[in-house]
Amino acid sequence: MKxxxxxxxxxxxxxxxxxxxTGVTTATPIPTPAAVEKGKGRVESSTVPGETMMKAANxxxxxxxxxxxxxHAPEDQVEWTQFSEFGWKDTLPYKEYGAxxxxxxxxxxxxxxxxxxxxxxxxxGGSGSLVSSDGxxxxxxxxxxxxxxxxxPGRVAFRAALGKTDAQYTNMLAVIQDPDDEKEFTxFSEFGWxxxxxxxxxxxxPAGYxxxxxxxxVIWNLKDRKPGP
Numbered sequence: 244m245k246x247x248x249x250x251x252x253x254x255x256x257x258x259x260x261x262x263x264x265t266g267v268t269t270a271t272p273i274p275t276p277a278a279v280e281k282g283k284g285r286v287e288s289s290t291v292p293g294e295t296m297m298k299a300a301n302x303x304x305x306x307x308x309x310x311x312x313x314x315h316a317p318e319d320q321v322e323w324t325q326f327s328e329f330g331w332k333d334t335l336p337y338k339e340y341g342a343x344x345x346x347x348x349x350x351x352x353x354x355x356x357x358x359x360x361x362x363x364x365x366x367x368g369g370s371g372s373l374v375s376s377d378g379x380x381x382x383x384x385x386x387x388x389x390x391x392x393x394x395x396p397g398r399v400a401f402r403a404a405l406g407k408t409d410a411q412y413t414n415m416l417a418v419i420q421d422p423d424d425e426k427e428f429t430x431f432s433e434f435g436w437x438x439x440x441x442x443x444x445x446x447x448x449p450a451g452y453x454x455x456x457x458x459x460x461v462i463w464n465l466k467d468r469k470p471g472p
Contacts, residue, residue, distance in 0.1 A: 284340040285414070286315045291354060299349045299356040302328045309359035309380060311344050311416055311449065312464075317353030325352045331366050334439040334450030342470035344416050344449035345439040359417075365446050383420060383459070388445040392418045395459055403454045403461035406433050414464035416449045422458035430457040436471035437462075 288296070288310055300307050314337065323329075329348040337343050337355075345366070346357040359365065359380075382394040392400075392415050404412050410433070419442060428434070434453035442448045442460075450471060451462040464470060 283315050283317070286313050286354075288313050295351050295354060296356075298326065299351045299354070300358075302349055302361075304328050305362040307347055307349060307356070307358035307361050310356060311346055311359050312355075312357035314340055314343070314355040314357075315353060316340075316350075316355055319350060319355070320352040323350045323352075326350065331361075336470075342450065342464070342472075344451065344464065346449070359449075383418075387420050387422070389448075390418050390420045390459075392461075395461075399456045399459055400461070402431065403456045403459070404463075406454070406466075407431075410466055411468075412452055412454060412461075412463035412466055413468065415461060416451045416464050417462045419445055419448065419460040419462075420458055421445075421460060424455060424460070425457040428455045428457075431455065436466070 291313055296310075300310075316338070327350040329350065332343075332345065332348050334345045335343060344357060346359055347361045349356045349358065380389050380391045383390050383396070384394075395418055400415070406412065421443070432455040434455065436452050437448075437450065439450045440448060449462060451464050452466045452471065454461045454463065
């Protein structure tokens with residue numbers, strides 16, 4: 244009888260004691276992170292697939308040349324389908340992507356391409372001055388007017404990118420060769436942001452920040468990483 248009572252008491256004590264931690268824990272599931280969406284907005288043309296670029300350059304309504312901007316906007320495919328030619332647009336802010344240069348807009352999902360010429364024409368009003376029939380801009384030194392930005396001397400591009408007050412200009416849109424303007428603007432001048440306009444007899448220039456480094460006007464899209472008004 245005593246032995247039975249002892250066993251019963253021990254059993255009750257054991258049942259009332261906290262359980263020993265075995266060291267084994269149940270893992271909490273880690274939530275799967277949401278897919279990271281590819282960055283939208285202005286992108287470098289070098290990041291665009293070649294076949295996409297080719298499609299954008301050869302449209303139903305003409306041949307586009309002299310690419311001046313690319314916008315990654317996959318959401319626009321719902322409205323514009325896989326391929327759309329939107330025509331000429333003056334400079335304008337596009338969504339939250341900032342100010343865009345004037346040009347011919349072509350959508351090849353998921354990108355908008357902004358071109359300077361369509362069949363050699365700068366705008367709906369007619370052919371841009373000093374743009375050859377194939378839509379190509381000449382190299383620096385060849386003649387006054389719009390020239391290929393990649394052909395200006397490196398020192399000129401570097402000087403034009405650095406303003407007098409430590410401002411920094413980026414995203415070059417266009418270059419105009421005009422040695423006569425040195426008489427009015429000196430060898431270096433910051434003319435500020437200018438809207439889309441026809442400049443002298445050279446045709447339509449995109450909106451942007453104008454910087455003169457004789458004998459060139461360099462038009463920039465951004466000043467201190469900010470677009471114009």
